[in-house]
Amino acid sequence: MRRLDQLLSNLGYCSRREARDFLKKHAVTVGGKPARNPSAKAAPADVLIDGEPLDHPDGLLLLINKPLGLVCSHEEREGPRVYDLLPERWRARNPQVTSIGRLDKDTSGLILLTDRTELVHKYTSPKHKVPKLYRATVDRDLSPELIPLFAAGTLVLDGEDAPCAPAELHLFPDAPRTAELVLTEGKYHQVRRMFAATGATVLTLHRVQFGRLTLGDLKPGTFREVTESEI
Ligand code: URA
Numbered sequence: 001m002r003r004l005d006q007l008l009s010n011l012g013y014c015s016r017r018e019a020r021d022f023l024k025k026h027a028v029t030v031g032g033k034p035a036r037n038p039s040a041k042a043a044p045a046d047v048l049i050d051g052e053p054l055d056h057p058d059g060l061l062l063l064i065n066k067p068l069g070l071v072c073s074h075e076e077r078e079g080p081r082v083y084d085l086l087p088e089r090w091r092a093r094n095p096q097v098t099s100i101g102r103l104d105k106d107t108s109g110l111i112l113l114t115d116r117t118e119l120v121h122k123y124t125s126p127k128h129k130v131p132k133l134y135r136a137t138v139d140r141d142l143s144p145e146l147i148p149l150f151a152a153g154t155l156v157l158d159g160e161d162a163p164c165a166p167a168e169l170h171l172f173p174d175a176p177r178t179a180e181l182v183l184t185e186g187k188y189h190q191v192r193r194m195f196a197a198t199g200a201t202v203l204t205l206h207r208v209q210f211g212r213l214t215l216g217d218l219k220p221g222t223f224r225e226v227t228e229s230e231i
Helices: 004-010 018-023 118-122 146-151 190-197
Strands: 027-031 048-050 061-066 107-116 132-138 168-171 178-183 202-210 223-225
Touching: 018 146, 061 178, 107 118, 132 190, 146 168, 178 190
Parallel strands: 107 202
Antiparallel strands: 027 048, 061 107, 061 223, 132 178, 132 202, 168 178
16 A cells, blocks of 8 residues: 555656645546545555556566667766656656666667666676677677687776676677677676777677567667566
């Protein structure tokens, strides 16, 4: 059971302060009875707003195909944000919808967004070691010697003390400047810095997979919900 004003503000319908007005303007019922008192407690499943059940009362988990040029930060001054692709009510949720880890502005591909703080902690915790698959193109032909180098778990990035965890590198004989890299951690700009440590500059970077989740045929700039059975 949660207070109605809290429930409405958690789910992005209005702020707690606006709840009394919201209840006047909308037909809100709890268990079929009209609700007027913002401090009354209700089980989310019993609430209807203008005849509709509450919008994702148990939280959102979205898989988005991030286009280039958007940031995962919430700071508007850093440029257009991935959150700007979401419906307004979802952007108004509290806790706010946030990304699980980050992709750079210049990286495209799969990123998860959620307002479930426990999932953010779970999937960004170093303990969890979710494998993340990236596809990169670089400015020079890649040598097969990089495969054991990345796999060894000894590569130390510029400015770091601890080495990178072992990472799986796949090369493509027909495309010597393309690589796929599987990381189980997420140091700042890690893929770009790992290639930089070998003298190569990453030109394009796209995340293809996060754990078992893939983009499928999701178009850039679009998202879908992730079901409980997928995580
Ligand atoms: N590594 C990077 O360098 N950038 C990303 O966005 C993700 C991983």
